[in-house]
Amino acid sequence: METLNMNGPYRLDSETIDEKVTKTSAGNYAFGKKDEEGNFLVGYVGRADKNLNSRLKSWIGKTKRPLFKYSYATSPKDAFIKECNNFHDFDPPGNSIHPDRPDNSNWKCPQCDVFDD
Numbered sequence: 353m354e355t356l357n358m359n360g361p362y363r364l365d366s367e368t369i370d371e372k373v374t375k376t377s378a379g380n381y382a383f384g385k386k387d388e389e390g391n392f393l394v395g396y397v398g399r400a401d402k403n404l405n406s407r408l409k410s411w412i413g414k415t416k417r418p419l420f421k422y423s424y425a426t427s428p429k430d431a432f433i434k435e436c437n438n439f440h441d442f443d444p445p446g447n448s449i450h451p452d453r454p455d456n457s458n459w460k461c462p463q464c465d466v467f468d469d
């Protein structure tokens with residue numbers, strides 16, 4: 353079975369984000385909810401290139417999904433690669449388009465050829 357390899361899930365609110373996401377770092381996140389058996393259902397995946405904490409806070413009130421999971425990334429590129437894998441592995445209902453790469457990069461998705469230059 354595919355795995356997110358992320359911490360959580362935790363409640364998506366400012367206090368909890370500050371308690372859990374203490375490093376200023378690039379990273380990845382997933383939003384979702386739990387089913388009746390307590391399994392985390394992935395509803396949306398994303399990444400932050402610089403500051404995961406502030407990126408998560410920017411979502412408060414803008415998503416109806418109550419829980420988040422997160423992981424730090426060692427670089428923006430690592431965050432991009434992981435976001436692509438999460439996108440393809442889970443096909444989250446909230447992600448209607450493929451993750452984007454920074455305009456000045458030539459990074460490629462590890463699972464498809466959407467970036468073919």
Ligand SMILES: [Zn+2]
Pocket residue numbers: 436440450461462463464465466
């Ligand atoms: Zn892809």
